[in-house]
Amino acid sequence: MGVRVRRGPIGVMLALAPFNYPLNEMYAMLIPSLLMGNVAVLKLPAIGGLVHVLTASAFQKVLPPGVINFVSGSGRKTMGPIMETGLVDVLGFIGGTRGADALIKAHPSPHRLKVFAQLEGKNLGIVLPDADLDVAASQCMLGATSYNGQRCTAIKLIMVHSSVADAFVERLVAKIGALKVGLPWEEGVAITPLPETAKPKYLEELIGDALGKGASLANQAAGGGGIAGALMTPAIVDGVTPAMRLFHEEQFGPVVPIARFDDISEVTSAIKESWNGQQAALFTSSAAAAAPLVDTLSTVVGRININVQCGRSPDVVPFSGRRSSSQGTMSVGEALRAFSIETVVAYPTKDANAAQVAKGLDATTSLFAPLA
Numbered sequence: 001m002g003v004r005v006r007r008g009p010i011g012v013m014l015a016l017a018p019f020n021y022p023l024n025e026m027y028a029m030l031i032p033s034l035l036m037g038n039v040a041v042l043k044l045p046a047i048g049g050l051v052h053v054l055t056a057s058a059f060q061k062v063l064p065p066g067v068i069n070f071v072s073g074s075g076r077k078t079m080g081p082i083m084e085t086g087l088v089d090v091l092g093f094i095g096g097t098r099g100a101d102a103l104i105k106a107h108p109s110p111h112r113l114k115v116f117a118q119l120e121g122k123n124l125g126i127v128l129p130d131a132d133l134d135v136a137a138s139q140c141m142l143g144a145t146s147y148n149g150q151r152c153t154a155i156k157l158i159m160v161h162s163s164v165a166d167a168f169v170e171r172l173v174a175k176i177g178a179l180k181v182g183l184p185w186e187e188g189v190a191i192t193p194l195p196e197t198a199k200p201k202y203l204e205e206l207i208g209d210a211l212g213k214g215a216s217l218a219n220q221a222a223g224g225g226g227i228a229g230a231l232m233t234p235a236i237v238d239g240v241t242p243a244m245r246l247f248h249e250e251q252f253g254p255v256v257p258i259a260r261f262d263d264i265s266e267v268t269s270a271i272k273e274s275w276n277g278q279q280a281a282l283f284t285s286s287a288a289a290a291a292p293l294v295d296t297l298s299t300v301v302g303r304i305n306i307n308v309q310c311g312r313s314p315d316v317v318p319f320s321g322r323r324s325s326s327q328g329t330m331s332v333g334e335a336l337r338a339f340s341i342e343t344v345v346a347y348p349t350k351d352a353n354a355a356q357v358a359k360g361l362d363a364t365t366s367l368f369a370p371l372a
Helices: 024-035 049-062 075-084 097-106 133-149 162-177 199-212 264-273 287-297 332-338 352-364
Strands: 002-009 012-016 039-043 068-071 090-094 114-118 123-127 155-161 189-191 235-238 255-261 279-283 303-306 340-347
Touching (some): 012 024, 012 075, 090 097, 097 114, 114 332, 133 162, 162 255, 199 235, 264 287, 279 287, 287 303, 332 340
Parallel strands (some): 012 039, 012 090, 123 279, 279 303
């Protein structure tokens, strides 16, 4: 039996662009989907949607009408009705799990829907007793506060061994205190206003819950946690425990929770019980100390960072996740596979006529036609 295999389109893709990385994250899905022959409906983010105006104009010049379609407006008002039509074949989603679940459930035949999603993360920073504390504090500062902490790859919980916790917190307070807070167009600004109007109130609730259960605001003297409209000075919340919301919920903002541990079992327990499956950052000077945590983390998260903050690599490197952090792997090769499906043409090799027909498909079908 002879077989010929080609990958082809799935159908109609509904893609939702995030506000924080509207081009990089969105087009890392959209372009592979278009290359594999799908048509797309792109929901513009309510915040940051103007960034797509230039690309929309470029698409209009080079693609036939209907290949890519843009939808604006409230996601809750527009996306549900689109999914309810049942005409969506693949969902490309970057955002929160609740939004993804709602869209999947809105499809009349969810078993037919292929889902490619990059979701939430509660990425863990782990500081062991032998860590270089200057490196750990610098990388945790960057990991927790870059882009106001509003990226899925941010470090969102730091677990520090008690023997070095005071020294680590002192360094972290100094480094975060050196960050300039202000408006984006001011020179040297690192912390800017939050784009979501409800976010400051939510962050205040998380901090209040932690403080009410025994945590402390380590940088209170420097104005940590101060809010002026949508502008929030980063808050370092020390003494966070599993009894507090900040230990579990993704804050997605400039709040840095620190949990102290005495035994490594506390860390492995937190890893195993977490819903997070994206990545972690491990700070240590010893391969022997790192090894058990690497083995544990390798079954839970998609990426383990050694002595460096959590983050993305070039798209040739897989960006994977487990649990509630991802469905599918983001990279060039993986995205091409995610937004396509195999078609097999089979024929008996001993049948000369069948073999001739199969060979002739190269010149007569788009399925086997070489790419221009």
